Amino acid sequence: MSTTDAAAQTAPAPASSPASRSEHPAGGLRSRMAGALARMVPRGTATAPEDAGPVGTPGMRLVAAVREGRADEVLDVLPELDPAARRACLPRLKEIRKELRGEWSDDARRQRVALLLAGMGCNTGAVAAAQWIGSAVRDGLAESDFTAIVRVFAAYDPAWQQTVAQRLAGRRESAWGWGEYPLVEYLLRITGSPVPTSDPWVARWAQDRTWKRLRPDLTGETWQIALPSGATLLERLRADSWLPVLAPRLFETADIGSVLDSPWRRDHADDTWPGALARLAEEGVLDRVDLVDRCLARLLRGGRPGEMRSFLNVLEALAPTPEEQADRVPTYLRLLPDAHSTVAGHAQQVLVALDDAGRIDAEQLAEASRAVLFRSEKKLVRAQLSWLDRAARRDPGQAAAVVLAAADALGHEDTAIQERALNLIARHIRGAGEGVLPELRAAAEGLDHRHQARAAELFGFTPVGPPADEPGELLPPVPVPQPLAPPLATPEEVAEEVAAILATRADLAARADMPAFERALDGLVRHAHRDRPALAAALEPVVVDRDWHDRGHWWSCNPSDIVFVAMAVLDRIPVSHIRHAHLGRASVFGARHTAFGAVMAARLIEAAWQIVDTPPPGLLATPTVATGALDPASLVGRLRAYEDAGATPGEVDFSQALLRLTPPARPGTADAAEALGSAHGRRLAHWLRSGGPAHPRVTRAPRPESGQSAWELRLSARRILLEASEAAAPGPLAPPLAALLRPTGPLGGQGGIDQWSQDTTAHWSAVLPHHREIVAVRCQRRFAAAADQDERGAAGLLPRLAEADGTAGEALHLGVAYGLGARFPEDRAAAIDALLVLAARGDLDGALLGGQLAELVSLGAVKTNRLSAALGDAARTGAQGTVWSVLAALLPGLLTGEPVRGAADLLAVAGDCARRSRARGALSQVSAVAARGGSSRLVKEARLLRDVLGAD
Structure with a gap:
């Protein structure tokens, strides 16, 4: 040993x-x-x-x-x-x-x-x-x-x-x-221990060195050893004997970019990581060439934008010489195709400067162009085309290589880029010779129809229009709800599911698997009923290093809180405490719940109480379909099993089951429920015969003039505000579930969801799977934050709501509108998915959505560049008719009076959609813009759309 x-x-x-x-x-x-x-x-x-x-x-x-x-x-x-x-x-x-x-x-x-x-x-x-x-x-x-x-x-x-x-x-x-x-x-x-080099340690070391602070006096009693100190970061690093070991690890440690970007004061270079590292490299304390190579390698690995900007700042502070950059041309070329746009832009600038100095050959220029011209960032593509143009002007002998490289941009999704590439080719095609024409003709197949005629004239071919039988609309298949997998069969399977949920980071809980959570919760109750000691033995390794306490959350109850139920199985929580929580006399998960988080908290507390009191044979509310829906006949069978076992249904569990029932029930189901003879059977029968809760009336809410902070009032002034009436239920429900059916206001009160409440959005639609309009109106602030507060992940719930059932009214369409104008691409993608699913199901009202978008653009909540990108992406899936139905209602509002900035991009998307969907019928606002003089892009796009739609 x-x-x-x-x-x-x-x-x-x-x-x-x-x-x-x-x-x-x-x-x-x-x-x-x-x-x-x-x-x-x-x-x-x-x-x-x-x-x-x-x-x-x-x-x-x-x-x-x-x-x-x-x-x-x-x-x-x-x-x-x-x-x-x-x-x-x-x-x-x-x-x-x-x-x-x-x-x-x-x-x-x-x-x-x-x-x-x-x-x-x-x-x-x-x-x-x-x-x-x-x-x-x-x-x-x-x-x-x-x-x-x-x-x-x-x-x-x-x-x-x-x-x-x-x-x-x-x-x-x-x-x-x-x-x-x-x-x-x-x-x-x-x-005298060796210096640790793990990622957590390096991150903590960097954080500690970053900030000047008073350190505990630990030198007076035992050992005369002082921790490195100094007035600036540079001084603290100079005094640190661990620096040579840990500094190289900075470039290998994940998620450390935010530390390297601190402190935020930029008035003293020696107090920033880029400045301090550069100074230490200059003094020979660190190997400068090694740092440059490590920094470039880190940029090649990629990561979050903020992370990449931090390492780019370090690289720029190290200031590689032109000779060092020339030695690393292959590395800079590798940064062009996939790196973050800021990093790729830096690499492009370095390569342009090297080309001006004669250090880039024709093949490297072609490689750079192939990498950049397929990127979506217009700024990078325009810069690459300008580089190609300058190269051909400087050396006419490169004309052939330049026009062939520029041909890659003819298939770019942005028609303005296509036009710029076509102009470049036109300037240099004579010097390129006829040998390039076959490749140019092939590349011209990707051109937008409006540029086909000019390309045909330049390249010598006859343009071919779209086939007469080209489909005008391609929508995804209507989603078929998938049945939930059978209940977990063994305690070991329950433990595996619980472990998977607990392994999910809290900030990813919003994307947690709802069916997995429901099966795990049911499995805990079910196997506590069958063999609690066996379940406890299986769970012990899963929660061995976890501890439950009532400190409370700063977030809504989320799936990882299932550990509370697991610890109830293991008797790690006093029974009296669980009982008090069940009776509402003690807090377990804190009080910062969303309306839907309160439902999850109540379900977890009730499940824990059932386990320590008298475990039933399973949960009633476990869905039978992955959307959260529950088959009424299955609920009748579960109630029968309860009666056979002498178990009493939990009120929260039973209420959640009622709200998940799929209407209408098959004939005879209500009679079978009533034949059970129990009070819960009679409540279920009445519920089924009544058809469940009514659908609320969603209307525009008046804008508040007081009662909110100045910031909230300004925010409300540029949003569409909705409110919902009560959704009357045919019977009593447990308080957290009854609260969901009450009237809802627009500002987060009365159960509304705040814009930063993002913890368990994946589960919200499953609480009310047949009343998606209730969920959408409660989440309106969350959806709006995706567009006007740049919140990431705010639109992630939209595809689930599109696949759910119930009315698709103004609240759900408004959520999609905000999502199409979201800051982050993944949120826009979620909104596009919701848009296409609604269209495939016949639930989309294009005129309603287009009108909402026009209003949001005029209010400043949605930016046109984000909207045109989203609608363009939706159109490229083949849903041109769907997108045109939205644009036909959107464009009049944008073009009335002085057209809004970015309207040309939307007109370009509209022109392509109208042509491919064979839309007809002039729009007076489009015709008015087309009749203007001049040759601005706005006017040109309006004329093209007018020609497609036909005369007034």
């Missing part, structure tokens, strides 16, 4: 003898500390392992000192306990730790310090001690208390110390507490 392994499993030995002090990597203890710390050597008599002992014993005095927050007394009592007595205190200490979570008073802080020291002494193994320290610091220990840890730490032998320090440094990112890094770095340095 290695020294480290032995230290992890045995009680630590004191480090008070001269021999042990001389062997310590950082030197001996001060003489005045040695005597006091030596008292912590375990001695005394053992107490019973199942308890801390009777009142007055050292174990009980230790627990009492912790409860009263007396850290000095903890240090006095610990030496009186032998290892067995210390272990016997641990259950009480763990109970105190649970009690303190969520408490932030001064008394609680003192208790935490005492608890930390007691836990270090009672967890006799180094691994357990490291876990205890990490948990205590994560729970909010102040940096001023780190000295106490070091004093206890100093009493143990070097092997134990190294194990603890390395364990603390090696934890995953989520296990770190705020401000904990200086303590762990200090422990590593005083033990």
